[in-house]
Amino acid sequence: MAPVTTELLYQTDSYLNKFxxxxxxxxxxxxxxxxxxxxxxxGGGGQPCDLGTLDDLKVLRxxxxxxxxxxxLDGKLPAVGTRAQGVLDWERRYQLMRTHTAMHILCGTxxxxxxxxxxxxxxxxxxxxxxxxxxxxxKELVAIIEAAVNREVEAKxxxxxxxxxxxxxxxxxxxxxTKINLLPxxxxxxxxxxxxxxxxxxxxxxxxxxxxxxxRIRVADYKSKGAINKRIYIELI
Ligand SMILES: [Zn+2]
Numbered sequence: 001m002a003p004v005t006t007e008l009l010y011q012t013d014s015y016l017n018k019f020x021x022x023x024x025x026x027x028x029x030x031x032x033x034x035x036x037x038x039x040x041x042x043g044g045g046g047q048p049c050d051l052g053t054l055d056d057l058k059v060l061r062x063x064x065x066x067x068x069x070x071x072x073l074d075g076k077l078p079a080v081g082t083r084a085q086g087v088l089d090w091e092r093r094y095q096l097m098r099t100h101t102a103m104h105i106l107c108g109t110x111x112x113x114x115x116x117x118x119x120x121x122x123x124x125x126x127x128x129x130x131x132x133x134x135x136x137x138x139k140e141l142v143a144i145i146e147a148a149v150n151r152e153v154e155a156k157x158x159x160x161x162x163x164x165x166x167x168x169x170x171x172x173x174x175x176x177x178t179k180i181n182l183l184p185x186x187x188x189x190x191x192x193x194x195x196x197x198x199x200x201x202x203x204x205x206x207x208x209x210x211x212x213x214x215x216r217i218r219v220a221d222y223k224s225k226g227a228i229n230k231r232i233y234i235e236l237i
Contacts, residue, residue, distance in 0.1 A: 005067040007037035010050075011163070011191060014097055014206035017088045025068065026077045032070040033077055038062075039086060041093070042069045046121045046128070047100050047205040052088040054078075059086070093206065095125035098236055101159060101195070101207045102214045103128045105152045106145075106234060108199025110134065113148060119229065126236045127220075137222060137230040145232070146219040152198055157211040160194045174200040 004024040009016050021035030033054070042064040043049035049062040058074040071086075078084055100123060107118045107130060116134035123129075166183075169175055169190035183190065183202065193203040195211060208214060214236065221233040 004034045004036075006034055006069040008069070009037055009039040010041050010206050011204070012161070013039075014161075014208075017090045017093065019086050020083060021086060023078050023080050023082045023084060026080060027065075027070055028077065030070060030072050031074075031077060032072040034065075034068040034070055035084070035086070038069050038071070039088060040069060040071060041096075041206055045203060045205045046103070046123050047096055048124060050088050050093050050096075052086065052090075054086050055084045092125055094208075095236075096123070097206050097208045098214045099123045099126055099128050100205045101211065102149075102153075102217050102234060102236060103130055104193065104195055104199050104201060104203075104207070105149050105211060105214065105217070106130055106232065107132075107201075108195055109148050109152055110145065110232075112198070113145075127234070129231055129233045131225065131229060131231050133228050134230045135228045137224075137232075139222075142219050142222055142232075146217065149217050149219070149234075152195070153211050153214050153217060155197075155211060157198055158196045159207050159209055159211065160196060161207065162192045162194070164190050164192060166190055169202065172200065175202055 016039045019039045021037045023033045024036050025034040040050045040062040042062045052059050059071050060074050061072040063070055110116050116132040119131045121130040166188050190202050193207055194200040216237040218235045218237055220235045223231040225231055
């Protein structure tokens with residue numbers, strides 16, 4: 001079967017929580033369908049996939065398979081050509097948007113104040129953890145970092161998403177630190193997420209429009225994973 005490309009509605013409008021799409025392929029082994037367009041985020045970059053419904057069927061899992069987004073459904077698959085309405089579990093998605101933006105606030109703040117680079121991260125609704133190369137992190141810094149990230153929330157910073165040609169993105173010095181150079185050769189466009197004045201990254205996730213929507217961030221814990229590698233846990237209140 002030829003690959004079916006799905007238009008990724010969430011890439012340009014993270015607040016879209018309802019949409020119509022047409023079934024372009026079915027995948028019986030995963031009880032999944034691909035649609036011509038979707039607002040369901042398939043997971044990636046530490047952000048879990050969206051859940052919700054497609055017509056009256058529950059969407060149990062969403063994932064990317066090449067250029068297509070597959071929606072695993074609870075029930076009998078609609079046939080190719082069927083028009084269906086997708087509705088996101090918006091409470092979960094909006095919590096993930098707030099959490100994902102909070103993670104970028106954390107890594108932007110820690111890089112600005114301490115020059116520490118991120119090596120990985122993971123999140124669930126209202127909770128996240130992020131790993132840094134951050135030898136100097138000790139208990140005393142936790143409260144200072146917590147105050148600093150909350151100042152960025154309160155600063156009401158705009159969050160801007162852009163899709164740039166690869167060559168143009170590679171000219172932006174800030175993007176190099178987030179390992180943009182590791183992007184596969186074939187990728188011709190780079191989506192960037194900028195918390196204006198704080199952080200700029202190549203990123204495929206869904207974010208809130210303004211840092212103030214994140215709400216208060218608590219630095220819940222930190223863990224030493226060695227002399228250099230440290231993990232910071234955050235929670236949204
Ligand atoms: Zn991200």
